[in-house]
Amino acid sequence: MTVSPSTLDELRLKIDALDSQLVELLAQRAKLTAQVGQYKSQVGLPIYVPEREAQLITKRRQQALERGVSPVLVEDLLRRIMRESYHTQNVTYLCTNPELKKIVVVGGAGALGRIFVDMFKRSGYPVCVMEQRDWTNATEIFKDAGLVMVAVPIKITESIIAKLDHLPADCVLVDITSTKQKPLNAMLKAHIGPVLGLHPMFGPDVSSLVKQVVVVCHGRDEDKYQWLLQQIRIWGAMVQVVDAQEHDDAMVFIQVMRHFCSFVFGAHLAGENPNLKQLISLSSPIYRLELAMVGRLFAQDPALYADIIFDNQGSVSLLSKFNQQFLKALALVEGNNKGEFIKQFLKIGSWFGDYSKQSLIDSKKLLLKADDDRTWSE
Incomplete structure (x- = not known):
């Protein structure tokens, strides 16, 4: 035709x-x-x-x-x-504990704290935000509190928790720090009532909690805070229960190593000073995504990532081992030992198993989206 x-x-x-x-x-x-x-x-x-x-x-x-x-x-x-x-x-939500008199979010004016303040308010809870300037009125603020959430930077979390030693006995004390063992121990020491450790696995730029993961580390009196876990599920988040120490061990791989590698990659690029626009324009979608993940790090709060990397007890040990592995791999290149490289490549692929194949499928979806978003102005 x-x-x-x-x-x-x-x-x-x-x-x-x-x-x-x-x-x-x-x-x-x-x-x-x-x-x-x-x-x-x-x-x-x-x-x-x-x-x-x-x-x-x-x-x-x-x-x-x-x-x-x-x-x-x-x-x-x-x-x-x-x-x-x-x-x-996600305009409003059912309140799972309507008898609760008050929720206090310590650090609720911060980026992540604001998300929880907003979600609690949209669920019908009376919410009070407490910041540094409010400590002189702490006794009145914490009076009748049914939930106190600590949403402050990692480096001051334990010191803030130590101040919370006169909360109502039935008040639920919870933190949302990215490390869990130390804050959980601090809360158990400071408070005689229900204690819960949470780690929201998302940043402050999320548009909703739907499909977001919230890690749960039980502390004390689990039955007293089931209403909170149900509230989080109603918001659309997925609750993942894990032991606090297991959580911290996993975060060394999930957060510390990943962020540190991005930091080093970014530092090397900045030191070599290539033409960034040219790198982007010449890159295929997969490399643009990888570069975007590195660039994304440096658009955020450096203090937050410094806390994540420096305050995890396993950071130095794991990063040292990673450095040794890097040097071993570099030695293969320096020695032009392609055969050993391929042998190790296949061994590592065997460790990943079916996940590597699934990753290939999943990444294709991301690559198509990245390709769609590409413009000639880049």
């Missing part, structure tokens, strides 16, 4: 009309999901229900196959649409 300029114009008009219909359908869907959110808030259902999401995607993928449409395309669209719908649902 030969397409003339006039025919092309007609086809484009039809595509524009369909795109306009898509926008209208999205608007209608948003209204429906807002109503769903209102119902969930009334009865206390979690915003995020994994089973429902999986069922919906499976059905639409099958429908796409039957209509000759790429199921991958349909799933990508649905996941993006559902992510937006979760945000339209």
Whole structure:
């Protein structure tokens, strides 16, 4: 079929009309999901229900196959649409402990503290934010508190907790620091009542708690703070329970090593001073993503990352071992020992097992998104 300029114009008009219909359908869907959110808030259902999401995607993928449409395309669209719908649902939430008289968030004006202050308020709790200037009125502020959350920098967390030795006996004391063993021990020492350690595995730039992980390290009187864990689930977050020491050991790999490597990579780039714009323009999507993860680090609070790296007891030991491994790998290159490199490569791949294959699949989705976002102005 030969397409003339006039025919092309007609086809484009039809595509524009369909795109306009898509926008209208999205608007209608948003209204429906807002109503769903209102119902969930009334009865206390979690915003995020994994089973429902999986069922919906499976059905639409099958429908796409039957209509000759790429199921991958349909799933990508649905996941993006559902992510937006979760945000339209999270206006208010059911309060799981309406009898609670007061929540005090120490450091609630900070970046991460503000998130919890906002979520508590949207769940109907009376919330009081306490900052350094308020300590002279501490007795009155903590009076009748049912929950005190410590949301201050790592370096002062233990000293702040030590001041909380006159809380109401039934008050739940909780921290949200990225290290857990030391703060948990400090809370158990300072307070005779319920104690809980939390580590929100997200930064202050998240738009909602849907699908975010909150690590839970039990302290004392678990039954007294189950309402809080249920509240977090209602917000859409996923609760992951782990021992405090196991948490800290894992964070050396998850946070310390990763952030330290990004720091060193960034430091080396800054020292060599290559043309950054040229590096970006010449990079394939995977390298642009890797470079973006390094650059992202230096757009955030340096004190926060200094605390994460320096205050974990296992940092020096693990980073020293990593340095030794780096030097061993460098020796292979210096000795032009490709055979040993390949041998080790295969051994490491065997350790990762099926996860490496799944990572290849998952990363392709990220790469497609990165490619879509690329512009010539870069």
